[in-house]
Amino acid sequence: MPLTLSLADQIALELRADIIGGRLLPGMPLIEADLVKAYTASRNTIREALHRLGQEGLTRYVRNKGVMVRRLERAEVRDLFVVRRTLELQAIAQSGPLTDAQSTHMQNAIDATTLAREREDWRAVATHSLMFHQQIVALMGSPLFDEFFAQVIAQLRLAFCAAPDEQRFQSPWLERDHEIYTLLTRNQTQAASEAMSLYLDDSERLSLALFDHP
Amino acid sequence: MPLTLSLADQIALELRADIIGGRLLPGMPLIEADLVKAYTASRNTIREALHRLGQEGLTRYVRNKGVMVRRLERAEVRDLFVVRRTLELQAIAQSGPLTDAQSTHMQNAIDATTLAREREDWRAVATHSLMFHQQIVALMGSPLFDEFFAQVIAQLRLAFCAAPDEQRFQSPWLERDHEIYTLLTRNQTQAASEAMSLYLDDSERLSLALFDHP
DNA sequence: CCTCAGTGATTGTTCAACAATCTCGAGGTA
DNA sequence: TACCTCGAGATTGTTGAACAATCACTGAGG
Numbered sequence: 001m002p003l004t005l006s007l008a009d010q011i012a013l014e015l016r017a018d019i020i021g022g023r024l025l026p027g028m029p030l031i032e033a034d035l036v037k038a039y040t041a042s043r044n045t046i047r048e049a050l051h052r053l054g055q056e057g058l059t060r061y062v063r064n065k066g067v068m069v070r071r072l073e074r075a076e077v078r079d080l081f082v083v084r085r086t087l088e089l090q091a092i093a094q095s096g097p098l099t100d101a102q103s104t105h106m107q108n109a110i111d112a113t114t115l116a117r118e119r120e121d122w123r124a125v126a127t128h129s130l131m132f133h134q135q136i137v138a139l140m141g142s143p144l145f146d147e148f149f150a151q152v153i154a155q156l157r158l159a160f161c162a163a164p165d166e167q168r169f170q171s172p173w174l175e176r177d178h179e180i181y182t183l184l185t186r187n188q189t190q191a192a193s194e195a196m197s198l199y200l201d202d203s204e205r206l207s208l209a210l211f212d213h214p
Numbered sequence: 215m216p217l218t219l220s221l222a223d224q225i226a227l228e229l230r231a232d233i234i235g236g237r238l239l240p241g242m243p244l245i246e247a248d249l250v251k252a253y254t255a256s257r258n259t260i261r262e263a264l265h266r267l268g269q270e271g272l273t274r275y276v277r278n279k280g281v282m283v284r285r286l287e288r289a290e291v292r293d294l295f296v297v298r299r300t301l302e303l304q305a306i307a308q309s310g311p312l313t314d315a316q317s318t319h320m321q322n323a324i325d326a327t328t329l330a331r332e333r334e335d336w337r338a339v340a341t342h343s344l345m346f347h348q349q350i351v352a353l354m355g356s357p358l359f360d361e362f363f364a365q366v367i368a369q370l371r372l373a374f375c376a377a378p379d380e381q382r383f384q385s386p387w388l389e390r391d392h393e394i395y396t397l398l399t400r401n402q403t404q405a406a407s408e409a410m411s412l413y414l415d416d417s418e419r420l421s422l423a424l425f426d427h428p
Numbered sequence: 429c430c431t432c433a434g435t436g437a438t439t440g441t442t443c444a445a446c447a448a449t450c451t452c453g454a455g456g457t458a
Numbered sequence: 459t460a461c462c463t464c465g466a467g468a469t470t471g472t473t474g475a476a477c478a479a480t481c482a483c484t485g486a487g488g
Contacts, residue, residue: 006277007441032470042442044258047470048265055269063220064449064470082356090300142296148362221472246439256473261439278439278480431488440479448471457462 008048011039019058019069020157026071057155074211077159081204083152091139092193106135106181113174126160132177159207222262225253233272233283234371240285271369288425291373295418297366305353306407319349320395327388340374346391373421
């Protein structure tokens, strides 16, 4: 069964999932020789996958030293929110009435978030909530922004990995996602924009607090 | 003298310059074996460089078929301008008075553009004009956006490669860059924003015309 | 004119080897 | 003790060769 995905792509996919899923924590070294044994792939293939993750900003490459899961600086987290504010608010500001497809995608993300919260899978709550925000950005209809924002989201997960109490960290956001969604369906873009702005303020505050408290 | 750059990085750098400089035209295949001979590097190293260019959107990767210099679709060019409008206008809108460093960087870009036009190096005119716009985006102070926009600019060059008459294509923009710069130094952000908006409209129109004409 | 097996070209992946560089500790010196 | 040097081990950087997988094309046969 010939996969359409290159082996290096598959390995990059798994490593990405491991980082985002918190199984590989920031600062952990990713040693080529170990990964060769773990994935039964050649070193060259492993290297390709590692380089890919590096370009996505999930890992840090130090020449002759190796790769480690990236540890974000405070300024980098703030930068992530500069990007979020710019793109998400712009997307809402210029949005017209939601198409059926757009509405459905958002609703699905919110439903998935709700289910995840019911089974108290806080990691999944974060994942699906961020999917909702990805759909917000998708309102611009720009593949370039979509791809860029996907990477921003992935890096944001790196910051969340330090969350000591994930429940309190993730819990109150679902209602606010839903509120924004409702405002958008009613075409109240101005109100949606304000709600999103406050949302991002609080989210950034909480994320940055992880650096002072941990 | 040990280089701080990996060999694959250097090769990627050269290939990038060749693509942006128009020595490698869209559609041209990049065959690993040929590059091995041209750069006296091993195939693995070449592959690493090619993958990097692929992730930057300068080349197109078709599995088991190979790499070729990317040929942009009409919709992709439009997307590039969606991104430009969003980022450049946002940068201007939220900009305060220019710092000395910011002002100097913009002035340098404009000076370089002027010099390039005097010696009728239209490729360099485009390069430095786009550097000015990169500095516009830099007003946001976001490294993430800076890096993203650098890739957008590189892809934009791919569209310009098809320009049959580069002089008329590049000539009238310098004055408009300068006008925007002047408005910014006077802190007339509203006027600068409008000038930039018209600039991007015309630039997009001209770029898209390259798809219907040649 | 169409079909399809074969062939050559190109990429996908692996393996083994060696060079370059970093890390860290042992041992010597003041 | 404190500091420096040097060397061993670990890890990455790069190479070269090999073989499998896939694609593009050609030519024989219907």
